[in-house]
Amino acid sequence: MTRTLTALFVSLLVLWPVPASAALPSDANATSRILSPLVVAEHLAEEPVYVHPDRYVSTESSLVLSEDRARDLNDRVTEELPGVYLAVTPWPNAPRSMGTAVVNRSEAEGTFLLVGDGLTVISVRSEGDKVPGPSSDTVRMVLAVVNQRPDLARADLGDRLDIALDLLGDEEAAAREYERMSSDGDPGGRALSLVVVLLAALPLVGLAVWALRRRALRPVRVVPLSEAVVDTVDSAAREELRRELARDLPSYGRRVAGFKGPRSRAAKALAAYEAAARVLDTAGDVSDLVGVRVLLDHCEAALTAGPSPRHCFFDPRHQGVKAPASLRVPASPRATTVPACPDCRRDVHAHVPPRAVLDSSYGLPSPYYAVPAEQSVWAATGYGTLAPDLVERVLSGGARG
CATH class of the missing domain: 3.10.310.50 (Diaminopimelate Epimerase; Chain A, domain 1)
Incomplete structure (x- = not known):
């Protein structure tokens, strides 16, 4: 009997829940x-x-x-x-x-x-x-x-x-x-209106179904997308991004010039602004233009005393809460962790290549992080997600090695 009571007492001690406050370290x-x-x-x-x-x-x-x-x-x-x-x-x-x-x-x-x-x-x-x-x-x-x-x-x-x-x-x-x-949102009125619209549209729906069936019997001619078309679309998107940055840059310059805050923040804002202006002057690829946007985000953080920018490793323009995503080298035990947006994390988990910024500076377009680190500051730092000294690197050596 004594052994049974002792065993029961020990079990209660083991299984008794620990208060949450005690579980957290000081x-x-x-x-x-x-x-x-x-x-x-x-x-x-x-x-x-x-x-x-x-x-x-x-x-x-x-x-x-x-x-x-x-x-x-x-x-x-x-x-x-x-x-x-x-x-x-x-x-x-x-x-x-x-x-x-x-x-x-x-x-x-x-x-x-x-x-x-x-x-x-x-x-x-x-x-x-x-x-x-x-x-x-x-x-x-x-x-x-x-x-x-x-x-x-x-x-x-x-x-x-x-x-x-x-x-x-x-x-x-x-x-x-x-x-x-x-x-305005009366469900009864909406339901009645919907019924009236459907009844009136029935003849048109029947005609549309008949037309679609006729069309489905025709052979479909698929026109392949040419490299020239892709280049035209990419070029238009690149120039639009360049115009957007050229419009934004002067306003940052005025804000930096008129900044009255602490000297340390003023220095950080000025450095990020100068780095962004320098890259924009020589940017020849969309990967450089994305880098300008990242540098302006650093300038904004310094001006507003906000936290350091948190970008998606694959494309800093991606929105959503950034969280770690684990990447593994194919046929290797090596792995690393990078910050990623929800869509990119979902792609990584599904073993689908995430939509990354492409770099065309050295031939065929490839993910920017595939460029050798000595040839691109973006690849070397993951647009600042892998190294905190992105601004200093741009000012000292430029965007390209």
Whole structure:
């Protein structure tokens, strides 16, 4: 009996769950601390808007906010909407459980708006009968408008949040917008209209089916795509990219010249701008033009005190969250890891060559990373994803070895 009780006690000790706080080392990395609901809650206790640094990565993406836009949102909420708090984080789709954790850890009371790695805005409210800020009905209507109104489907995050704050401060306007959206999207009316359209279109559908069957019986003549056509298309795309960069470069020059921030950031911004201008002057291949865009991203990061640019190894123009992708050398145990966008990671996992920047400077077009490192700074650094000194290398040796 004693042996049985001892064995049971030992089993309980082994299987007893360890608290999550005890499982984490005391020196957890900065990213884990930033993503913690407790850190977000502590920030919201001091300022009503929290924006994670990752949401500043690219000013061209509708999923991110510029620092100026985030500051404006913070000022608006502070002055116009007491009892409202906003957190923009990389949490996948801002799960409601994370929002609840923020509310439970926060000393503030009110309505907490959260945005994850997409554009959807959700809300979590403090418990209690007298929660400060807009009513729960108003919040529900506002979120329905900013998340479901058809004309906002392509609006960027900043515009969505501006509209949300406008409506949260005006309950009557929120009700009007919600009613207008609901009436425009009446499913009964849409269904009736659809039936009428289908009935009217039946004769045309029959005629189209007959014509398609007749056409299918005809022999199809396939015209092969010639190298000349491909060259023409590539040349047009290259020149369009060159014109775009030539339009953007002067504005960066003006911003660098008028920069009033710390000297170290001013030096970094100036170096990246000079490197971009130097490459653009001599760029003869699309791979060089892509490099100019990367260098301007470094200039932007220095001007705005944002994090270092995170690009896709295969093509820096690819959008989406960058994450490690494992590449293995064929018929070899050697492997390496590079940052890649979601599409490229999917291709790598499916053993399909990702769509990479092509380099035509040395003959037939080939992926830029296939060029010997001594002949291309882009290949040597993976457009800066493999080495942090891309700007210095361009200034000291140019884009080509």
